[in-house]
Amino acid sequence: MRSILLVVRSNLRRRRGQNLLIGSILGLSVLLFFTGVGILREIDRPLTLMFERQRGAHFTMVFDARIHAPDSVLAWWKAQPGVTMVSEATPTVALLERSYVRGMATSRFLFVTERPLHPASGPDSLRILQGTPRAAPGPGEVWVPTSLAYEAHLVPGDTLEVPAADGLAPLVVGAVVVDPVFSAPFNNPLRVWVAPGSLPTWFHASALNRVIASVRIADPAQSDELWVAFTRTLGGAFNGQVYDYRGVRDGYTAPYVLMAAMIVAFSALGFLVALFAIQGTITSAMLADFKMIGILRTQGFTPREVRRIYEIQYLILAALALPIGIALGFFAVSGTIDLLTRTIATPVPARSLLGLGIVTFVSFLVLIYAFVLQVARAAGRVRPADAIRFGAESVAGTARPGIALARLRALPVPLLIGIRNLGLQRKRAVFLGVAIVFATLAAFLAVNLDHSFEAMRGNLATFGFDAATVRVSRVGRRFQIRHSALMAALRGRDGVKAVATWDGVDGSVEKAPGGTNRPLFGTVVDGDMDGVGFENLRGRNPRGLGEISLAVRTAKNLGKDVGGRVTLLLMGTRLEFEVVGVYQSINNTGEGFRVRLEAVRLLNPLWEPVEYGLVLADGVAPDKFIAGLEAEYGEAVDAKAGDYFVHDQLVAVTSGLRMANGFLAVVFLLAAAVFIVNTTLLTIAENRRIFGILKTAGMTPAQLRLSVVSGVGVQAALGVVAALVVWALAARALLSVLFASVGMVAFPLENSLVGMAVVVPVILLFCLVSAWVPSAAVLNVNPKALIVE
């Protein structure tokens, strides 16, 4: 054993460079794997932890105290087994207009809620991240959730202007808080807190009928059952808004789960490439050692002992490299999750990743050991005399590598040699090619997803919005215009091609008659839905009272499609609808419905739409149209370009995805660079004799380097072409599968030709540089290697 360790130590010392490369591949592959799996496994944990620590509510109900008596509602919940906490019914004003920060409208609507004086024992405790810790905001102060603060860049001392009875009321931000239910980056509306008893200061009595109440239960799995029981006590429907744990969780995690799934998919593929590269590398290293193996055999080493040398050698390497990769992976996972869940400010505890780290380490070690065992068999079979006399070349067969020289003779000699070398090491060429394909695909993904989100401005309908070129809000307080009047005026206005309203309404649908009902946020539409560009995947837009179209995930969850029937609980009333269309939407992660205004008016004849979408006639400039409209109606309307809310509302979703994609692209480029450097150095090491011959034949230093680099260049070119083909054939389908979890079952991919035109040469250049730098090793080849002593 001592003699084996002596040889192992010598091997590790004399091949420091090669061992470093093998170690780096091992480290990188474990880093990719650990990062992807770690993110997927841990993404829920910050939310769960935060919900646990801050006693997050599983139901947050906003309702009119005149419809449901708060005392009886709270009493019912308190009496249920499994309910652990019930809050007070706190006065709340639901703002129907936008608030302002530094003169800019916020993207979210707000619930302005009075902070109870003694909330310590109830659900939804607040964690103050910025500002002075106190029991409640002071007079004139507002506490804002992190989601609003980070988006609007609010810090304590800033002013939030909320639409109140007498115009905009300036509230000074007293604290930025983590509010369990309302700190998710994608929720709308959000809750802000004001001083107890202060709402009547700013709002008319008529606006003060709403309350907000929260319930925390022991087992979230019971939530559907409890909600059904609750709605039964109300006669079948809850007339208000409810935010349940499932929706809150989806609001936090859906986009991140999507990102993590992408990382895992790529890291799994990258891991396979890394395994192949490891196998190829170990095989090559042993081939280069054939002479030494022959000498050892003549000195009495048994085949088993020779195999043992390599087993121990690569286990030592793996034992050193894997922990480094896992440690870096830990930082990547916790850093990424911290970044993604910034608004809940709950870091992933290190110990939760320890188990995954140990499992990953042991799994990789076993896998690498299995590889080495299999590959090391060749070392055990070495015949001493052949190995000493001929080294590794004795195993060279007479199989002809790929392309005949005659076919390539028009090419410059370095390129010709580079291409021929590819044929010699096909397996390695394939590994490297695949690595380049992945790197290119990751870069394409980053560029084109970014472009697709940018293109949402002109492509809103496919993301579940309409295709309006101008949006008008009926916001006037003192000088208000009625819906019917504004609708008629807009329809008859010059330059208007189509008008439709677009307002939100809360409802819920029954999965089965009398069964579980799911709270849903729907859209109420009046006017020309087709003309304004509401699209459907299947079927058509609703045209009458009894028709509904469902968002694709809702349709799937309910098991309904065009032609089916659903029961919608709307404003406390059960209504039957025929499903006439199924649409996709990124709003509310693909859940929701669209009904006509007539259906809502049936329940509430005074219900008035507020938001309008207009499609202008060709040649009508939106800016001029908006200016004309505002000049005519003054403060009664607020008009903006149709895409204004894209950057406001969706920036959080898209920026997270862009960041993750950029990260992926960089990781895969680095992985490709490591493979290229490794392959280049190995190719030179294994072909020292051939490079010596070429040097003797008169190849200049630059030509020698080019002959090494040109092979990588050809692989990079082939890899990029393969990536282009894969992207063209599969990208849309792949993205549709990935984005189905957020409701985009037919992802509207918009390829950026300019972006891809930049990516292609950048990847090629990157590969060439990655090969050129280590290719300097070929200059050290001494033709004396050709001498037989």
Place this chain on the structure above:
Amino acid sequence: MTTLLTTRQLGKTYQVDAAPVPSLIGVDLTVVAGELVVLMGSSGSGKSTLLYLLSGLERPSEGEIDFDGKRLDRMDETQLSLLRRAGIGFVFQAINLIPHLTLFENVVLPGYLLDPDRSRVDARARELLDSMGIGRLAERLPAQVSGGEQQRTAIARALINSPRALFADEPTGALNSAAGSAVLDAFRAINARGQTIVMATHEVKSACIGDRVVFLRDGRVQGEYRIRDSKLDPAEREAALLAWLVEQGW
């Protein structure tokens, strides 16, 4: 008679474990165009080192080398490469054909480096292979032919760019006697056509094809022996050379 190659006080010292080990000391040598010079000496005498210095594969530690009127010792790596490409051919004991290229491809490859007219290179390669008697084997890989045929291919490769000088390091060292004779015949034939050859060998029989033998010992030129001046038959010539070598301390 044109002088092709001249060395003045040529020396080479290697560093072994930081200690200088002289391999070649103060060599003065002249090679005339068309001559076949044989370098002889025992193992470690410096003959291979001298061959590598003369062909520009190694750089001298001291002294000068004039090759075809140019100072070879002052050339940079690229200039040396261009000189090797156009002016020098090399034949090794280990043959050193590229194993995954056919015999024909091995021969044309250096030709492609120099001559952009690839068809002309192809034609010359076929002509050379034919002249070496291995034209019919052109499409075979090195592993599919004998050692002698491989070495003749290596000679054809060395001649593809019509070099000013052909250097050969123990060209028959790895061959059996029949194959070795065929290779020596090839050398003799190309030398007869005016090709300058410098060959290192420790075989007396091989050395006898030369015009002149330069004997090296411990890195120094010990003496010179002119073979073709003696009007003896081959057996007597071999015996005379052997006697001279013994006299030199071989």
